[in-house]
Amino acid sequence: MDTARDLLASISGRGTSRRSLLKVAAGSAAVAGAGAVGLGAASPAAADEATGYDAIVIGAGFAGVTAARELQSKGLRTLLVEARNRIGGRTWTSTFLGKQVEFGGTWIDEIQVNVWREAQRYNIPIVSDTDPMDRAIYPAPQGVATYTPDEVFAREATLLGKVMEGTEGFFPRPYEPFFNAAGLIEPDKLSLRDRLDQLRLSAEDDRWVSAITGGYSGGSSTYGAYTMLAHWWALSGRTYGGFMGVNVDRPAPGMKGLLQAMLDDARLSGLKLSTPVSRIENTNAGVQITTRAGQRISAKVAVVALPVNVWKNINFGSAGLPSEFLALSKEGMAVQSAQKIYMQLRGQNIGRFVAQAPEGYKLVSMLSQHILPDGQIAVGFSADPTLDGNNLEQVRAAVRELDPTLEVVSVKAQHWGRDEFSLGGWTFRRPGQLTTKLRAVQQPVGRLTFATSDIATGWAGFVDGAVESGFRAAQQALALTKQVAA
Ligand SMILES: Cc1cc2nc3c(=O)[nH]c(=O)nc-3n(C[C@H](O)[C@H](O)[C@H](O)COP(=O)(O)OP(=O)(O)OC[C@H]3O[C@@H](n4cnc5c(N)ncnc54)[C@H](O)[C@@H]3O)c2cc1C
Structure with a gap:
């Protein structure tokens, strides 16, 4: 066993199938429109703005592009509005020293069914980061020390396994996180630090495992919720190999290539880049957004596909946002x-x-x-x-x-x-957020529905969760337009 990736593949038992899939995907490689942002065959006619769109989606990350494509495909004339001069949000394929790099989300995996389905749908080739590792720098009793990759991954597997012991009942159905809602109330009050303290590990083991839990949860294990890690663990099949294995495969043309293929396929009625939205007025008569430049655009419904951390800086008009939404945004999820x-x-x-x-x-x-x-x-x-x-x-x-x-x-x-x-990077829920707020913020507010990986039901904090939330928010918005028409 000479590489960390081989070790992971052997623990997860998924190495062979991943490689077979890689061959299939590479063989049929035909990346749709990996170049500049485009609108497929559609063109945003000025008349559309005068008469109003059926739907506006605010935010062109994976959640927003998914929601916009789904709404347009159901016959709703849909406008996608994005603040930045590029699509992708917290994914950003760019270059460094002439090499393609990702400044945000990078890896996807076949167990992340929502994003994997998108990659397959658009024949996006997948590459695997399986190059052999020569050494690993990990915590030592004082400072850090150099180990062999085999040593560190074996020890990490044992320690993370201990942290996750007893969590089997938390998420018996990982894509239905509230299946055992009663059983989550107490554990969701705990931070990862609380959980580590329960284990009474040796100082050295604590230093090791808190390096991982602290890293995920924002620099300190005191920030992140124990149930967040337990949820990812359950989604990964409750094995260390499954858990680490989601960081191996990536779209060859980058996240940008995958998202551009989705956008091209959407053939939206309109797309506005470099257009920050400052106000979203939500009344019984419909939705009106106001851009920072002062332009007002109306529609029957809107999908707010913005990161939770930025909700607090948007003016939600006379109706405002319900208190759970605001509280969550102020606490921060990412x-x-x-x-x-x-x-x-x-x-x-x-x-x-x-x-x-x-x-x-x-x-x-x-x-x-x-x-x-x-x-x-x-x-x-x-x-x-x-x-x-x-x-x-x-x-x-x-x-x-x-x-x-x-x-x-x-x-x-x-x-x-x-x-x-964005006002934050990857999502990591804090203690209490799962049980006290997540369900509330997944619900429509008047004519608005909400999409972002931050509030996904499954892989929150991953691109998969963004796609999942985009589908849900589009379905909710579609149902709202039907209610309006009835
Ligand atoms: C460093 C890092 C590494 C990561 N690694 C991985 C990984 O390997 N694998 C993985 O699956 N996930 C990873 N993630 C997480 C993943 O990138 C995110 O979960 C996902 O991209 C979020 O998508 P989203 O659509 O929910 O939000 P976003 O991508 O944030 O999209 C929201 C959009 O709203 C726009 N917006 C904001 N304000 C306004 C406004 N006022 N008006 C109009 N538009 C606005 C933003 O510009 C943005 O485009 C990583 C994230 C980071 C930061």
Whole structure:
């Protein structure tokens, strides 16, 4: 067993099927419209705006594009409005040193049925990140130490297994998270830190496993809910291999290629980029949005496909937003200081490596991505609010905490928390959010329905959850238009 990925594949037992699927997908590769944003055959006629659209979808991430495509396919003239000059939201396929990189969501997996179905529908080829790892930098009693990948993954599997022991009853049906609602009330009050404390691990084991739980939950295990990790664990088949295996496969043309294929297929009645929405008026007569530039556009219904963390900054008009929505937005669901940092590294015998930092370090984790003739590109994740991932000196200091021999030559980062159109990165629910708020915010409010991975029923925090929520919100919006017509 010489690679971390092989270890994962053997634990999960899914390596062979993934490779077979890869062959099928690659053989039929025909990526639809992976270039600039387009509208397929449709053209947004000015007359449409005068007469009003049937539906407006606000936000062109995976949730919004899914919802818009579904509504248009049901015969509703649909306008998609996006603040940025690109689609994709918290996925962002770009380049670093000439290589294709992802500044946000990257990996998808066949067990994530919503997004996987989309990749297959549009014949998107899949590539697998299975390159052998040479070494692993993980917590030691003091600081960090270098281990073999086999050592660290075996230990991580054992420790995460302990953390998840006894969670089998929480989500007996992972896509129906409230199937055992009564059994969730007490555990949902616990943070991951509370759970680790229950286990009374040795100081060294605690330091190890909290490196992982703290990383997911925003820099400290005290932020994230125990039930959030338990939900991902249940969705992954309750094995370490299944859990880690969702970070292996990715669309070859990037997330952008997949989303562009979905958008092209949607043939929407209208698409507006670089158009931030500042106000959403929601009355019995219909919905009217106001853009930051002052343009007003009306429709029968609207899908709010915005991250939960930004809801609080939108003016929801005279009706406002119900209190649960506002409270959730103020608490925040996505990790507020999440950053993804690409780095050009040099150093002697760096090798391919994976690093997981103890809680309190500037970087949560690091991973080799591309070997270059004179070094490599690695990606780092951070949830430290004081780190500026675009500041070379700061990143150098952060990397030195993990391996002082690594020389950082250049950096390029995306700080999702400082981006006004996301105000956070990946979703990780806080204690209590699942049982006290999730169901409420999945419901329509007047003529509005809500879509985003943050409030998905299944894979919240993943692209799969965004697609799932887009389908749900579109169905709800369609039902609302039927009520209006009746
Ligand atoms: C660093 C990082 C790594 C990740 N890794 C993975 C991974 O490997 N695999 C995975 O599946 N998931 C991953 N995720 C999570 C995944 O990227 C997200 O869950 C998913 O992309 C969210 O989609 P969404 O449509 O719900 O929201 P978003 O993508 O945030 O879309 C919302 C859209 O609304 C727009 N918007 C905001 N405000 C306004 C406004 N006022 N007016 C108009 N439009 C507005 C935004 O610009 C954006 O386009 C990662 C996320 C991050 C940040």
